[in-house]
Amino acid sequence: MSSQSDVRFTDFKSDKQPTWCPGCGDFGTMNGMMKALAETGNDPDNTFVVAGIGCSGKIGTYMHSYALHGVHGRALPVATGVKMARPDIEVMAAGGDGDGYSIGAGHFVHAVRRNVDMSYVVMDNRIYGLTKGQASPTSRSDFETSTTPEGPQQPPVNPLALALASGATFIAQSFASDALRHQEIIQEAIEHDGFGFVNVFSPCVTFNDVDTYDYFRDSLVDLQEDEDHDRHDYEDAKEVILDGDKEYQGVMYQDENSVPYHEQHGVTENMSEIPDGAPEDAMDLVRE
Ligand code: SF4
Structure with missing residues (x-):
């Protein structure tokens, strides 16, 4: 295993061959995550990836780190538990829009408001x-599918608005194909002291012929180029997040005074230091 000083992004690649369709956005999303982890000085030994269910949920298998491929929509509570037990390691949760914003929507709201110190990457x-x-x-x-021949006929969830309303301290959006920007944005989420949420446009080349690479390439506005946008200003964040005419990439909002959950509650013990076979010690820690 490589040491922190010589870690490369390829160290985060497992020996499993992805079964994603050729051209799937999840390849770019994962590459950016691995590069961001390496760039922020992490190592497979200190990284735990928790994934949900869906094409995106396979990511924990394709990455070389500690990982858990969990139950549909439940990546966030599991990741929260990992972080509480091991506040010293890097925890990433990952999944898709179906996993995170439908069956997992309740967990999303509560993980956001707890401000657990982890990053959450949603391949949307x-x-x-x-x-x-x-x-x-x-x-x-109006997106026509086999089960909605005339479209869902209801407005889509705006995950950024849901995060903002839930008290998020870091809200960002990236595009899997804009490799460098995507990596930079994930890095910022990792480095944020608290819950770093990134909604990643990660096109499905097989079933979605509307929200394509070309669509995002042509339409995305990069907040990095908007000198008027202040990421620390809640009203600025609200303006771009609720803008119904444009779609943005970049960091929409970051709370400068964010204090992660484990620091708020004094969770500093590393449970891995509890001697094997001493469950009573673990219970004492939990009760403290
Ligand atoms: Fe990617 Fe879509 Fe294929 Fe799933 S079905 S692997 S999301 S391109």
């Missing part, structure tokens, strides 16, 4: 890919 392709193309919470209202 605006469709359920693994189950072959049904409308997801972020599908457009």
Whole structure:
């Protein structure tokens, strides 16, 4: 295993061959995550990836780190538990729009408001890919699928607005194909003291012919180029997040005074230091 000083992003690649469709946005999303982890001085030995269910949920298998491929929509509570037990390690949760904003929506709200010190990467392709193309919470209202022949006929969830309303301390959006910007944004989420949420446009080339690479390339506005946008200003964040005409990439909001959950509550013990076979010691720690 490599040491922190000589870690490369390829150290985070497992020996498993991805089964994602050729061209799937999840490849770019994962590469950016691995590069960001390496760039922020992390190592497979100190990294734990918790994934949900869906095409995106396979990411924990394709990355070389500690990992858990969990239950549908439940990546965040598991990741919260990992972070509480091991506040000293880097925890990333990952999943898709169906996993995170439908069955997992309740967990999303509570993980956001707890401000657990982890990053959460959502591969948003605006469709359920693994189950072959049904409308997801972020599908457009007129997006025709096999189960919604006239479109879902309801407005899509705005995950950035949901995060802001839930008290998020870091809200960002990136595009899997804009490799360098995507990596930079994930890095910022990792470095943030608290819950670093990144919604990643990660096109599904098989089932979504509307929200394509070309669409995002042509339409995304990069907040980095907007000198008037102040990421520390809540009203500025609200303006871009609720803008119904444009879609943005970049960091929408960051609370400068963010204090992560484990620091707020004095969770500093590393449970891995509890001697094997001493469950009573573990219970004492939990009760403290
Ligand atoms: Fe990616 Fe879509 Fe294929 Fe799933 S079905 S692997 S999301 S391109």
